[in-house]
Structures are given as structure tokens and as C-alpha cells.
Amino acid sequence: MTTSLRNQTLKIGKAENTIVSFQEEDAQCPVCKSDKYLTPNLKLLVSPCFHKMCESCIDRLYSAGPAPCPICQQVLRKNQFMSQIFEDLAVEKEVRIRKRVARVFNKRAEDFPSLRAYNDYLEMVEDITFNLMNEVDVAETEARIAAYEQENKDSIAANQAKSANEQRYRLYQDELEKKEKETKREEYIKQLEDERKLKEMEKSEIIAELATSNKSAQTVLQKRQATALKRSSALRQQQNSDSPSSRYSMPTWITTAMDTDTYMKEVEAKDFDPLSLQYEYVSEYTLRENYHDPYTEYLNNNKQARAGGYAPKFAHQRALTSAFTGLLCLPID
Structure with missing residues (x-):
């Protein structure tokens, strides 16, 4: 077993060395053709159009101001170049586009009246992301994003x-x-x-x-x-x-937000009415001590129910409350 583990470790080490050497050989500036072999300190940055350039080419081309990309002619600025995070540029492009789209289309499920509306919204966001990733109707998609951002700037x-x-x-x-x-x-x-x-x-x-x-x-x-x-x-x-209480050790901006959220939840729960009616709970009824109820008779001598604190009168009270609730509501016009 020790020999097999040693062989697996050697295989993993060889694979890692192969990946590193592949990355070093592939690191080449498409503008000046410099590579890692001749320039060990070569560092490539990625432009908004997702083309790689070395730092010396970026300083030479964009220090004086905006200039077109030597590959696709898109106008770029020096401060727009960023370090590459992922090895595959397609993954890098998708991650950046999704971050940009998510900053604008940042609604949540609670912002929609139904799950269907929320799913339609997510599908629209995926369509916009797909168009930007695959460069399909880019001008129309950008105009759509700008219009949505202008219309929903407050909610955003x-x-x-x-x-x-x-x-x-x-x-x-x-x-x-x-x-x-x-x-x-x-x-x-x-x-x-x-x-x-x-x-x-x-x-x-x-x-x-x-x-x-x-x-x-x-x-x-x-x-x-x-x-x-x-x-x-x-x-x-x-x-x-x-030991101090964690509640009082929190900063004020957290405790204030927690109190506000609790108050809003209480207000929403109090005002929630699924049928748009004003319910009235009738309490002018008498709850008797005993009822002839064959469904709850076994609970009188049930030790487990009594140990848990449950009694048949709780079921009777709930049934009476449900029966009398809404009797005084006005009919629907």
C-alpha cells in the first residue's frame, strides 16, 4: 500500500509540473510577442474586450490616454486592464459579465408577487447574459440594460x-x-x-x-x-x-436593522389578509369542561399526552375558534 501511495504522489507531482510548464509556455503577449522564457517577470493583464497584453505594452499604448485595442479596435483605457483570475478566458469573460449584470439586475424573490414572475425575471437575465457572452445583438442588449437601469434606479x-x-x-x-x-x-x-x-x-x-x-x-x-x-x-x-450578552455587544447599525426587520415582520403578519377581508374573531362563546367527543376521549387517560401538557380542551377551543371566525365579516360585493 505504501508503494501505491508513493506512485500516486509521483503521478500527481508530474501532472502539476506539466500544468505549470504549459501555463508558462502559453503565457505570451499577442502584441510584442514576449513570453515567459525570454522574460521571466512577464505579467499579462486582461482588457474589457478580453484580450491579453503585457504591462509594458499597456504603458506604451495607453499612458497618453484612450486608444484602440490592437486586436479588435475597441477603445480602451489603462485603468480598465485587470489581472487574470481564471486560466480560461471564456470563464473569465463569463464571470465578469455575470458580475456586471448582477449589479443591475439585483432583484430578489420577495420583490415579485409570484414565483412565476420571479422565474421569468431570471430567464430574462440569462438571455441578456447569453447575448453579452456570445456577442449576439450587443447594441440592443446594452440599450436594454441601460433602459432597465434608468427605470429601476431606486430599487437597484x-x-x-x-x-x-x-x-x-x-x-x-x-x-x-x-x-x-x-x-x-x-x-x-x-x-x-x-x-x-x-x-x-x-x-x-x-x-x-x-x-x-x-x-x-x-x-x-x-x-x-x-x-x-x-x-x-x-x-x-x-x-x-x-459572560456578556452577544446582543448588547453588537454595534448599533446591526441592532437597529434587527429591530426594524422585527417590527416590519410584525406589521406584515398583522396586516396579512389572503382574501382581502377584515377578519373578526368572535369570543362570546363558552368553553365547557367536558364534551362528548369520541376522538379525544382516549387522551383523558393517556400518560404521554398528559406528560407533554396536552389536554382535550385545547382541541375543543381550536375547533370553536375556527367555527366562529369570520361570522361577522361583511359579504363580498
Whole structure:
């Protein structure tokens, strides 16, 4: 088994070396034809039209201002060139186009009245992305994006602010978890050190008491064990009382957002009416102690139901509430 693992490791190493050498040989500037073999420090950047150029060619062509791309003649600027992240330029192009489209078409499922409308919106976004990736009706697609951005600039800005706030909250949560883990680690180390010191002190006290007392060793040990148990419980209670609440340690911009979201959810739940009617809950009825109900008679002597706190009267009350709800509503015109 050791030999097979060694052979697999050698194969993986050879594959990695092949990939690296392929990347170095393929790294060549299409303008000046410089490559990694003659220029080891060669660094290629990608333009918005997704053509590679080296840094020296970019400085030479675009330091004076905008100029056309030597390959496709698209007007470019120096600050538009970016480092290549993916090896395949097709993947690089798709990722950048999707990021650009997502900045404009950033609506969510809750912004639509139905799932069908949301799916139609996603299909429209995919059509726009496909046209930009494959250069199909580019001018018409760009005009469509510009018109949509102009018509929905308020909702786009609101969703961008919401996404930024969510990102800040995620980063804050990560930082909070990191600090909490570090704090727990320090507390655990301190607890171990305190327990070590406490054991040494108890050991010294036991030795001193055995040397000076006429009591039996068993009596002294039992007394010391009870004392040690009280000390450990008191120390544990102190540690629990010293731990601060995570709610009050949050910054104000998070707690304010949480309070606003909770208030809006309560308002929406209160005003929600699926049939556009004003429901009225009638409470002028009397709930009896016992009903002749064969479906709930077995619950009277059911130990599991009684242990869980359930009683037949809960079912009867729910049935009466459902029966009387909406009786005073006005008919639909």
C-alpha cells in the first residue's frame, strides 16, 4: 500500500509540473510577442474586450490616454486592464459579465408577487447574459440594460444597500465568531490553570490538616471533597455570570436593522389578509369542561399526552375558534 501511495504522489507531482510548464509556455503577449522564457517577470493583464497584453505594452499604448485595442479596435483605457483570475478566458469573460449584470439586475424573490414572475425575471437575465457572452445583438442588449437601469434606479440602489448591509453583517459575524473562539480558548486555558492551582492548594491543606489534626484520614478527605465541590460550583456560577450578552455587544447599525426587520415582520403578519377581508374573531362563546367527543376521549387517560401538557380542551377551543371566525365579516360585493 505504501508503494501505491508513493506512485500516486509521483503521478500527481508530474501532472502539476506539466500544468505549470504549459501555463508558462502559453503565457505570451499577442502584441510584442514576449513570453515567459525570454522574460521571466512577464505579467499579462486582461482588457474589457478580453484580450491579453503585457504591462509594458499597456504603458506604451495607453499612458497618453484612450486608444484602440490592437486586436479588435475597441477603445480602451489603462485603468480598465485587470489581472487574470481564471486560466480560461471564456470563464473569465463569463464571470465578469455575470458580475456586471448582477449589479443591475439585483432583484430578489420577495420583490415579485409570484414565483412565476420571479422565474421569468431570471430567464430574462440569462438571455441578456447569453447575448453579452456570445456577442449576439450587443447594441440592443446594452440599450436594454441601460433602459432597465434608468427605470429601476431606486430599487437597484435599495437592493445594493441591502446587499452591502448583509455583507457587513456576515463579516461582523465571522469576526465575532473568531473573537468568541479565541475568548473561549483563553478562558479554557485560564480554567485549567486555576484548577491546577486549586488542586495544589487543596493538596497542601490536606497534608497540613493530616499533620495537625487527630481526625481520621477518611474524615479529612470527605470534608475536603465537599469543600472542593462547593468551590468549583461557585467558580462555575461566577464564570456564567461574567459572560456578556452577544446582543448588547453588537454595534448599533446591526441592532437597529434587527429591530426594524422585527417590527416590519410584525406589521406584515398583522396586516396579512389572503382574501382581502377584515377578519373578526368572535369570543362570546363558552368553553365547557367536558364534551362528548369520541376522538379525544382516549387522551383523558393517556400518560404521554398528559406528560407533554396536552389536554382535550385545547382541541375543543381550536375547533370553536375556527367555527366562529369570520361570522361577522361583511359579504363580498
